[in-house]
Structure formats: C-alpha cells, structure tokens
Amino acid sequence: MRTLFLTLIFAFTIMQTCAQTSEHLSFKGVAIDGTLNEYVSKMKQNGFTHIQTEDGTAILNGDFAGYKDCTVGVATLKQKDLVYKIAVIFPDKDTWSRLSTNYFDLKEMLTEKYGKPSDVVEKFEGYSQPNDDHSKMNKVKFDNCKYYSIWETDKGEIQLSIDHNSVTSCFIKLAYFDKINSAKIKAKAIDDL
DSSP states (O other): OHHHHHHHHHHHHHHHHHHHOOSSOEETTEESOSOHHHHHHHHHHTTOEEEEEETTEEEEEEEETTEEEEEEEEEEETTTTEEEEEEEEOOOOSSHHHHHHHHHHHHHHHHHHHOSOSEEEEEEOSSSOOOSHHHHHHHHHTTOEEEEEEEEETTEEEEEEEEEETTTEEEEEEEEEEHHHHHHHHHHHHHHO
C-alpha cells in the first residue's frame, strides 16, 4: 500500500512538472500563447491593469523586473487572435545616464537568465561622437543612437533596445517574440500574398 501511495505521488509530481513546461516563450512566467482575452486575464492575475484593447493589441500597465509603471503591449494577428509578441516600454528617462543605466542593468539580468546575446549593437551614428549627457540624449531623440541586444532562444527571440517617441520621450523597450506563434503569424501573412 505504501509503495502504491509513493508511486502515485511520484506520478503526480511528474505530470505537474510536464504540464508546467511549455514549448512557448514566457513572459512573467506565462507562456506567450492563447487568445488575447486569455492572456490579458493572466496578466491581470499577475498584477497588471488593463488600459485598453485596440486593433488586436492590448495595453496594460504595471510593475516589471523591479521597474514601476511599465506599459506592456500584448500583440496578436487580429484575424487569428493568437498572442505572439509582448513589448514592455519602461518609464521615460530624461538623461542619458539614467537611460543607459536602465539598459545595461536589464541587459545584465537578461544575460544572466538567457546567456550571452546573439547580437549586440551599441553605438552613436553621425560624424561626431557625443561627449556629454545632453549630446547623447539628442542622438537618441533624433534616431542616431543604435543600442540593442538580441537573445535567440529555442522558444523565441528577446530584444532589448534604447528607443524614443519623436523628441519628447526616450525609454527602454523590451520585446518577446514567441517562435511557434510568430511562425503561425508569418504563415498567415504568406497565405495572404
């Protein structure tokens, strides 16, 4: 009887472990898969607030990776209602030192979790290199700052970058692309051609 009980506990543990592993890339421990409403519901359970949904993209707000007040976009192909991309916009920064510190801190954490990035570009473009905080921020605002790191995993791709919205806001963007669902989205696009 005791052997049967131990066998059942062992089998149950194995089933739980298998059920928790996924072939999909995950964000906040949730597989990037399912319908938009299903995914938004799971993000709400993780403490995010749903702001709006428009054109197959849900916008949420919450804390992520130790940063307060992040904006999270959950994207689908509208015709398929299948989540394939998550993008996090971290709060705006008004100085290069704060912006670059966030970028390098996140890069370090991602490298610890996913290993060395497969692609890294960290440079300013133009004839002259900026030598002070103000000049570096101007390079960001006018699209002359190329700072990004990409991690290729078996389950998808993760992209970290310094980005901007015109000249009014500069921020860090982190995007997760699920490999399986991105392939389905691409196949749908190819069918449309």
